[in-house]
Amino acid sequence: MARGAKSISHDTLNELGQSTRIRYFRRTLIAAGSLPEIDVRLNDLELRSRALIEALPAEHGVIITRFFNWETLRKLRRRPLDSPISVGVANARTTELRKIAAFLAWLGENNLKLPTLNQVAVDRYLAHHDPNLIIGRFLAWVVRHRITQHLDVPRAQSTASPATIAEDAIWEKVDVLLQDDSTPMSSRIIGLFLLVFAQPIRDSVRLRRDDVQSTGVNVKVQFGSTPVVLPPPVAELLVRFLDDTCDRPPYAGAPPGWLFEGVMPQQHLSDASVRFNLAKHGLHAREIKRARLDHLVQVLPASIVADITGVTVNTALRHSSNTRADWGIYPELRTRECKELDLSE
Template identity: 50%
Template structure:
């Protein structure tokens, strides 16, 4: 009996999962009883024994079985992270402390049950596996292992690395090892001395993105497919001639990776000199009309079906010519909320228009409750699901698809418009855009802002 009536198991479970503030004692409890004035209150205020309280601490929040989420998580962590002496392994103590800051301990308990998470952490705690990145490198590559690695980095258990770059190196090593010996030897040389060197140089300034990871993986597969084509046609790199190269590219489109590889092979003397077809330039899209852009702005301001963070990013793209890749890397420190809301997209902060400012304030209010862990980490303005990681560009782009917001075309159109309104240097300074890019747009639009100081100097009446 609950509230003097019989309820089904589903309603009983829902009641346990959603404790509220009790009107009698102001504590978060399961409200399932009547007090003397017929208010719905907790068991204590109703003067009856509680059937919901955690058997360990008495809490009625985040109940799971006979315990609250925090007590259940504490027990699970002591089980998973204990060394042979029964104490938390010193090398995993920071992970223990970090996971206990979870806002929903039940989610962490479920995560620890998944494999290979629980088994790997138990083996580390028991001293069977070292607490190092190499232990995770030996596991089959998967999103779950990637999440575990990021969790260990976030907790300070493992040193910080570029996780996607590390995964790419592991994937490439396994992929190349699976190729025929001759093909693998050449592909390995190309990957290590040409591709990986450039990737690491870029990664020094900015961590690898999921799209870049996917592109590099595809390039390796395309090169392997090219070697398979050579075998099928009884060809080899030394015997490759212009006619064979032309035949390959005539029947295989979007093979820029193969073209880059062949140019490298020619420079290294692995194949005879030949002309490699260049990439065909994409046909330019017609410019996006200004009224279309502002219609999309109105749609995003009002559309509550789009996640709030993606709406804000979409508006920054539409109004301020931002790239999604730059927006997802914004931090909370880039926003100043006073009488007006200002955001630092470039060196000089911009004051946001009221509709965008209202949405951004709402987003900031929601961030605190959505953070899965209380302790530390980068203060991303648009945090993602993985620990200490911002939201992915692909996720935001997917949310904007219903409004047909194609960021690249809109960015170009807005840039063309903005350089006609203010000098290119100001556009570059406030929007965080390379000055040469802004000048190039200004030249294409025949903007006269660049000659303004000279015209003023030559006027006799000034």
């Protein structure tokens, strides 16, 4: 490309394969305006799936290509550019293709084919393999497109269990993150948002600097429709972080505006890196979020919990019901007059 032998394009970069260096170079060119904006992870997923499918037997590759293009890729391409797919989504879709390929390979090994597949064969496969929604989704698709006859696939049972983390344990973890200087400050703040406000890591890493309001008296963050006032120790840590990062120059182009910038140009911090840092403290996001929501609905109406955390009212009501919270019977209670909520006390 530097010599002019190849055009500066995404197709040219695609010829180089996939690596962190190529991904970084691509994002740099996008940030500089040399390449048009695309969903880089989605582009990588397409390249990865193409390589996976090309290694399969031709008849398997044809059916998986149809499934991927129409059932998966079409939906992912509808997402706006400012809402790219996450690493987790990309990995999940790759795993999906591998599991479907393994299922088709099993059919071949047992002299079975999709057009003549019967319920006995499906039950035999599910009995000897981990039941999951992936095969069920694939079989529902082949039935819907009349590639095979009607088949019944058992629904996977929810493995979610009631939160068992006591509120005292939550606040002990808060104290740990407030005092631990060995963990990156960005991960500490995101961990505190999780512990205090039940914020998923994937949402916290996408916060913008504009979502933070500092008045000199208090610091507010807008997670949902209603801004919340941060407890003083958390506010002090966030203000220190903002001061430390306010003059950081962008890799290329204009400042991206992320509250937590990542190592890739114009990208926010990776949620995987935050999970890694928090796991060292025994913080598991899903369990903590569920437990913290259970705690919040004990002291606030479900509608207010939804406003301040960004979860749906139905989710908050479900937590109210599960915990038999008294507030759960007042879903209509709102705080229309109050434009912010102070949980700092």
